[in-house]
Amino acid sequence: MKINVSHIAKLANLSLKEEEKEKFEKQLSSILDYVKKLEEVDTSKVEPTPQVTGLKNITREDQTIPSLSQEEALSNAKNKHNGFFKVKTILEK
Amino acid sequence: MNKTKYQPVIGLEVHVELKTKSKMFCGCSAQYFGKEPNTHVCPVCLGLPGALPVPNNKAMEWCVMIGLALNCKIPLVSKFDRKNYFYPDLPKGYQISQYDEPIARNGSLKLKIKNEKLKNNLEKTIRIRRVHLEEDTAKLIHQFGNQKSKIKNQKYEEFSLIDFNRSGVPLVEIVSEPDFESALEVVEYLKKLQQIVRYLDVSNADMEKGEMRLEPNISLREISNVKFQIINYKVEVKNINSFRFVEKAIDYELKRQEELLKREETPVQETRGWDENKQKTISQRSKEEAHDYRYFPEPDIPPVHWTGNQISNIKNQIEELPSEKLERFKKEYGLNDYDAEILTRDKTTADYFEEAVKIGAGHMIAPKQIANVVINKKIDISSTLPAHLITQIASSKQTATLSDEALEKIITQIVDENPKAVEDYKKGKSNALMFLVGQVIRKYPKKIDAGGLRERMEKMLQ
Numbered sequence: 001m002k003i004n005v006s007h008i009a010k011l012a013n014l015s016l017k018e019e020e021k022e023k024f025e026k027q028l029s030s031i032l033d034y035v036k037k038l039e040e041v042d043t044s045k046v047e048p049t050p051q052v053t054g055l056k057n058i059t060r061e062d063q064t065i066p067s068l069s070q071e072e073a074l075s076n077a078k079n080k081h082n083g084f085f086k087v088k089t090i091l092e093k
Numbered sequence: 094m095n096k097t098k099y100q101p102v103i104g105l106e107v108h109v110e111l112k113t114k115s116k117m118f119c120g121c122s123a124q125y126f127g128k129e130p131n132t133h134v135c136p137v138c139l140g141l142p143g144a145l146p147v148p149n150n151k152a153m154e155w156c157v158m159i160g161l162a163l164n165c166k167i168p169l170v171s172k173f174d175r176k177n178y179f180y181p182d183l184p185k186g187y188q189i190s191q192y193d194e195p196i197a198r199n200g201s202l203k204l205k206i207k208n209e210k211l212k213n214n215l216e217k218t219i220r221i222r223r224v225h226l227e228e229d230t231a232k233l234i235h236q237f238g239n240q241k242s243k244i245k246n247q248k249y250e251e252f253s254l255i256d257f258n259r260s261g262v263p264l265v266e267i268v269s270e271p272d273f274e275s276a277l278e279v280v281e282y283l284k285k286l287q288q289i290v291r292y293l294d295v296s297n298a299d300m301e302k303g304e305m306r307l308e309p310n311i312s313l314r315e316i317s318n319v320k321f322q323i324i325n326y327k328v329e330v331k332n333i334n335s336f337r338f339v340e341k342a343i344d345y346e347l348k349r350q351e352e353l354l355k356r357e358e359t360p361v362q363e364t365r366g367w368d369e370n371k372q373k374t375i376s377q378r379s380k381e382e383a384h385d386y387r388y389f390p391e392p393d394i395p396p397v398h399w400t401g402n403q404i405s406n407i408k409n410q411i412e413e414l415p416s417e418k419l420e421r422f423k424k425e426y427g428l429n430d431y432d433a434e435i436l437t438r439d440k441t442t443a444d445y446f447e448e449a450v451k452i453g454a455g456h457m458i459a460p461k462q463i464a465n466v467v468i469n470k471k472i473d474i475s476s477t478l479p480a481h482l483i484t485q486i487a488s489s490k491q492t493a494t495l496s497d498e499a500l501e502k503i504i505t506q507i508v509d510e511n512p513k514a515v516e517d518y519k520k521g522k523s524n525a526l527m528f529l530v531g532q533v534i535r536k537y538p539k540k541i542d543a544g545g546l547r548e549r550m551e552k553m554l555q
Contacts, residue, residue: 013186050396051390053395056395056396056397056398059149060115060149060150061150061151062114062115062150062152064114064115065115065121067135070132073134074131081252081254082130083129083131084130084234085131085256085257086254086255088251089235089253
């Protein structure tokens with residue numbers, strides 16, 4: 001199976017070197033080929049399974065509980081400024 | 094240049110922030126406006142590893158309510174999904190949203206579009222594809238710092254500051270079909286939507302505060318063969334954060350596309366942002382490739398199952414909606430379209446009017462008369478009680494009988510009986526006039542408006 005590694009790397013926010021691209025392309029292809037074996041199983045009568053716990057309707061009431069303090073929230077931040085997290089600008093979204 | 098005519102094809106995504114007490118998936122306060130940055134945050138809305146989201150029941154009920162108010166079907170099963178992309182306002186690297194099983198789908202909203210040429214209103218139905226629930230992102234403030242940059246050829250380093258107070262606030266997304274054909278229709282739809290969520294009391298929907306946001310996707314198609322032509326591009330416009338910009342941004346974008354098409358170029362499929370300073374839309378191209386969100390079911394949140402009973406309970410909580418109220422006002426109170434529309438624009442005014450009508454009935458004051466006063470005199474309903482308004486109308490009503498002969502007679506009589514006071518008044522003693530007015534009021538059998546009477550006697554004694 002052919003894979004567009006550059007596209008996947010971009011989606012995953014990774015920058016890869018050329019030799020890495022080649023290497024991962026091979027690896028990812030072989031993984032996909034392996035997983036493809038599942039297609040041999042007849043699943044026409046099986047429901048998709050996004051959940052395995054059997055739980056449903058786990059919700060909470062609309063009540064507030066105390067939040068972290070600003071100091072706690074920022075305690076692991078690499079860069080901060082006046083109570084904000086600070087990052088390099090990415091103007092385009 | 095070709096002479097082909099084009100028809101706008103516009104679809105809308107509208108985001109509405111719910112006014113729940115707490116956030117969508119955690120117990121942090123959702124009331125973030127004007128608060129100190131990063132003080133309404135916890136491991137869940139900061140996206141810290143291992144934190145588990147638990148949906149806010151009220152937010153889900155309100156989303157159902159919005160769906161019902163927009164005539165949607167509510168599927169009995171719904172689930173959350175992860176929408177993956179990288180941006181600093183999204184700490185987890187994904188937004189919890191809904192993909193293929195939204196809370197509500199297949200609704201519609203009826204609009205009245207004013208036609209200036211024909212001087213009438215055209216009714217138009219906008220189809221609503223889906224209504225779903227998601228979490229808001231953090232707020233970014235872009236700053237251009239004054240530190241020397243370490244990067245070559247770049248003088249200053251540029252920074253963004255992040256405030257996570259908004260991260261995780263419940264957000265309802267309402268997606269329409271591409272049924273709009275003008276900016277005017279979009280504005281009408283937005284006003285209507287805003288009115289409905291305010292009537293439901295689930296959102297303040299203030300655009301300037303970002304509580305209601307819209308993203309139109311805009312294309313043009315040739316008018317000649319509407320049915321067969323496939324439109325092969327669409328342009329999404331972001332950053333329209335005021336009612337005032339909606340029309341300008343859409344009209345600008347329509348004109349830009351028409352110019353391209355007339356030169357036989359196809360507009361690029363892309364996201365553009367409205368720049369209020371430059372009065373134009375500007376390309377935000379970089380996003381194109383990233384439009385691959387790789388949605389998959391949110392494994393941390395079990396599916397939502399509604400019972401028919403729950404849905405009808407929510408339905409019962411919906412009070413009369415604006416369009417129903419408008420029709421009832423016309424029928425019940427004999428108002429015209431114009432009056433009924435103004436009085437039902439917001440619920441407070443509508444309630445005020447009805448309260449006044451109730452009290453007015455005891456004073457033989459017609460609803461139409463109350464409507465006229467409320468609308469034309471621009472009554473400040475926050476400071477004038479309905480009962481007080483009725484007293485005012487009642488007394489001015491009696492003032493209208495001032496011209497009758499009986500009053501005329503009494504005034505002449507009082508003037509004749511009090512020559513001294515009349516003389517004093519003519520010499521400039523204004524108190525003397527008040528004495529005469531008082532005498533008339535005392536003699537007159539009905540309650541009359543003193544101010545009106547004074548004016549009248551002033552004129553007479555000139």
